[in-house]
Amino acid sequence: MNALAQKIAKEFKDSETSVRKNELHATFPQDTLPAACKFAAEQLDSTLISAACSEEECIFRIDYLFSLRDSDKFLIFGAGLKSNKFQSITPFMPAANWYEREMHDMFGVVPEGHPDTRRLCLHDDMPANMHPLRKSFKANSKPERVPGAYQFRKVEGEGVYEIPVGPVHAGIIGPGHFRFSVAGEPILALELRLGYTHKGIEKRFESMTPETGIYLAERVSGDNSLSHAVAYCQAAERAADISIPERAAYLRTIFLELERIYYHLGDIAGIATDVGYSVGAAEANRIKEMAMRLNEEASGSRVLRGIAKPGGARIDIRQEAKDRLLEMASHLRFESKILGETLLSSSSLMDRVERTGILKEDIARGMNIVGPAARASNVSRDARKDHPYAAYSKLEFKVPTQKAGDVLARTRVKMEELSESCGIIERAIWSMPEGKIATELPKIKKGTKALGCVESPRGELIYYIIAGEDTLSRCKVRDPSQCNWIAMEYAVPGCIVPDFPLVNKSFNLSYSGNDL
Amino acid sequence: MIKLIGNCMKRGAVTTKYPAMPEAAPSGFRGKPMIDAGKCDACSKCVQACPSSSIKVENKSIAVCIGSCLFCGACLDACPKGALAHSQAFEVSSMDREGLYEKYEAGAK
Numbered sequence: 001m002n003a004l005a006q007k008i009a010k011e012f013k014d015s016e017t018s019v020r021k022n023e024l025h026a027t028f029p030q031d032t033l034p035a036a037c038k039f040a041a042e043q044l045d046s047t048l049i050s051a052a053c054s055e056e057e058c059i060f061r062i063d064y065l066f067s068l069r070d071s072d073k074f075l076i077f078g079a080g081l082k083s084n085k086f087q088s089i090t091p092f093m094p095a096a097n098w099y100e101r102e103m104h105d106m107f108g109v110v111p112e113g114h115p116d117t118r119r120l121c122l123h124d125d126m127p128a129n130m131h132p133l134r135k136s137f138k139a140n141s142k143p144e145r146v147p148g149a150y151q152f153r154k155v156e157g158e159g160v161y162e163i164p165v166g167p168v169h170a171g172i173i174g175p176g177h178f179r180f181s182v183a184g185e186p187i188l189a190l191e192l193r194l195g196y197t198h199k200g201i202e203k204r205f206e207s208m209t210p211e212t213g214i215y216l217a218e219r220v221s222g223d224n225s226l227s228h229a230v231a232y233c234q235a236a237e238r239a240a241d242i243s244i245p246e247r248a249a250y251l252r253t254i255f256l257e258l259e260r261i262y263y264h265l266g267d268i269a270g271i272a273t274d275v276g277y278s279v280g281a282a283e284a285n286r287i288k289e290m291a292m293r294l295n296e297e298a299s300g301s302r303v304l305r306g307i308a309k310p311g312g313a314r315i316d317i318r319q320e321a322k323d324r325l326l327e328m329a330s331h332l333r334f335e336s337k338i339l340g341e342t343l344l345s346s347s348s349l350m351d352r353v354e355r356t357g358i359l360k361e362d363i364a365r366g367m368n369i370v371g372p373a374a375r376a377s378n379v380s381r382d383a384r385k386d387h388p389y390a391a392y393s394k395l396e397f398k399v400p401t402q403k404a405g406d407v408l409a410r411t412r413v414k415m416e417e418l419s420e421s422c423g424i425i426e427r428a429i430w431s432m433p434e435g436k437i438a439t440e441l442p443k444i445k446k447g448t449k450a451l452g453c454v455e456s457p458r459g460e461l462i463y464y465i466i467a468g469e470d471t472l473s474r475c476k477v478r479d480p481s482q483c484n485w486i487a488m489e490y491a492v493p494g495c496i497v498p499d500f501p502l503v504n505k506s507f508n509l510s511y512s513g514n515d516l
Numbered sequence: 517m518i519k520l521i522g523n524c525m526k527r528g529a530v531t532t533k534y535p536a537m538p539e540a541a542p543s544g545f546r547g548k549p550m551i552d553a554g555k556c557d558a559c560s561k562c563v564q565a566c567p568s569s570s571i572k573v574e575n576k577s578i579a580v581c582i583g584s585c586l587f588c589g590a591c592l593d594a595c596p597k598g599a600l601a602h603s604q605a606f607e608v609s610s611m612d613r614e615g616l617y618e619k620y621e622a623g624a625k
Contacts, residue, residue: 215567215588279520286530293542300546300602306588314589321544342520 001073004044011043012036021238022387025076025449033079034087037064040077041093045069047368047381049453050462051099052476053107055135056447060109062086064096065451065464072387074451081109088114095368098482106133106202121195121515124148132203139203155181155189163497167196174511178500185496190489197515205475206468210236210310210444213472217463218305221479221513223266226252226259226304227456228463228477228513234389234452235463235475236310239444248312250432252390254325255299255307256454257421257428261332262291263457264372264414264421270505271411272343275352280343287335294328297321312438322429329429333422340415353407357491357503360405369487370480371459372413373507377405383455395427405491407506447473456480458510479513535607546587546602551578551620555599558622565594576622582608583616 001024005017008026015036017026028036040046046066053062063078079086088111090096100111101120108131122130125145131137152162160183167175175196181189201220205213217232218225230252237244269284292302298321299307306314317325343349359369364377374381382399384392400416402409444467452463459480466474484507492503532539541547560573567590570581592600610616 212567215586215590219586279517283520283524296545297542298544300542300544301587305586306546314593315544338519338523342517346517 004073004075007044008036008039011039020241020450022072023074023076023238023451026078028077028079030079030082030086033062033064033077034089036077037066037089038092040064040066040075044075046075048093048095048099049074049368049460050451050464050476050478051096051103052464052474053103053109053133054466054474054476055107055133056473058135060084060107062103062109063449063464064089065462067387067453069386074387074453076449076451084108085110085112087112090114090116094366095483098486105131107131108134118151121198123195124150132200137203139200139207150193152179152191152193153189157183159183160188167193174515176511180492180497180500182497187493187495187497187500190492190500192485192489194485194511195515197511199512199516201516202475202477205472205477207471209471210239210465210467211441213475214309217477220477220516221481221510222303223263224259224456224458224461224479224510224513226255226307227454227461228479229305229308230256230390231452231454231456231461231463232465232475233308233310234454235450235465236441236444236452238452239448239450239465239467240310240442242311242439242442244312245436245439246391246433247316247435248437249391250428251313251315251317251437252308253392253395253428254317254425254432255295255304256390257424258291258295258298259304260421260457261418262288262295264418265291265336267414267505267508268339268343268411270508271353271407271502272349274502274505275349277343277346277349280339280346280349283342284339287332287339290328290335291332294325294332298325309438311441312436314438316437317429317432326426326429329422329425333419336415336418336422343411350408352499352502353411353506355404356407356499357495357506358405359487359491361403363490364405364487367486367490368483369459370483371455371457372410372417373484373487374459375400376402376409376413378403381460383453383460387453389452389454391428392424394431395424397424397427407502410506458508458513459484477513477516479510479516481509481511481514484509485514541604541606545604545606546589548582548603548605548608548618549580549585549587549589549591549600550603550618551580552599552601553578553620553622553624555597556620556622557597559596561594561596562591562600565590573622578620578622580618580620581616582610582618583613 001019015026015028046068049067050065060081066075105122125148163180165178167177177193179191218229220228265288269281272281296302359377361377364374364379380401397420448467454461462478464476558573558576563571568584570585572579
């Protein structure tokens, strides 16, 4: 870690570096920050995982968060801004695209040289000078509506027409607008417009203490409740510089894997539904319900809420529950194996999923796609292995990958992860030590920055917090959906319109987690 | 497919006729928080702990709003008397707003 700090200090004379655990915080003068980001990506072999703007006494600061590819280290490169303009890094680092557009909307800091200056999170009927995450913005104020319309990218040519879909969809899913440009059946281009469920979550975090923030974190994205809770807890624990009792780490691991099981089963059921294979879908939903009831039995909550808290865990697993979990883990593995065989031997399903919605490996790497979607495109990234947290460093497991990058590959990755998760639960229960399940969270020093990283069922999830006096001063949530929505724009072109729901389902992204 | 149908036949129906045949929640279920009024002394610790401000205490009368309750159990952890507990009830919907409030008198038996 110190060698890395020296390397950066040698390359950039005016930088200030500090090391805390496996985080390297570096502050640069504003004009050398883009060069430093380039250096991080090219010389230090790291990936941009998040970026956050923050405001301290009317001075804006931007931080880019990187994770090193081959070791468990994070880089946090930041700079204080002299005005409300900064040099964009998107031209050479496309993964920064949405982060910088988000900063532009929410803080009113302008990324100069950014190729796309349209709004992202705020819609065009919001006043131009309204920036909700500035400290001067009152959370309970009601903005005026102004006329304005979003300019979609145009595809022109003979026979090309547009199909607008959404934001309101059939079925109970979140709102999002999809603009297809098609010539006949094949889709030429897709553009997404999200942000319809903006709830002001990041603003709300700023009025919460590190202890109470957990209740909000759990409710950011409904089906990844526990991952959000654990990522938030990890950030708070790192900021307070404490480590959790070992038993709590094992408890978190067991419940995180239970979350992965029920989530993946729901995804697989969705794929079967979308190809019209209702017998397979009913079977998958039956197993999913079994998993959710197991959650309820073991934790009291079907969607695994109220399990983690900053400092450890809130509930323990009793002896009877242990036996039940072991029995069910092996049962679920058996059931999902048969489910996988049934689905993948059905020609009506295979016809639809093979070579549909291909996400190429270079796009997955370049755009920082995460989770099962990346692993299906041969990018072996998994926070459980790369940045081990909870008890993952002590447990053996495989990270399944596929090469094809199509809907089938993504489904296969999820199926293989299911059986891995059952194995992790079994091993974790066998080796879980006795002892305390929580420690006290001490007061966090004002200005402390820390991040929490969890491999949620959708992929790598990052919380980045900056502590304030009593409450949090900033909490940047980077749901995996924020990285992966953009992948749809690359995977869908070339497919026919009826395949879109299938491709969409295979990524199964969260509207709520993205819109915040 | 044949195998799947065979398995389904062997297993029989997995769904139940709800609400005609009501089901009980599992033992650890975190349902509606209930106050044992006899143990409660209206100290308001639960009011401070509640993240969604669903508990109101005025003198000795306590009202818990189920409409905004998160079922998180923070009030249970905060209660020094152990007067709060999750019940097994999960059918807590109501036709009017009044029905969403559980009212108690502290100290009442």
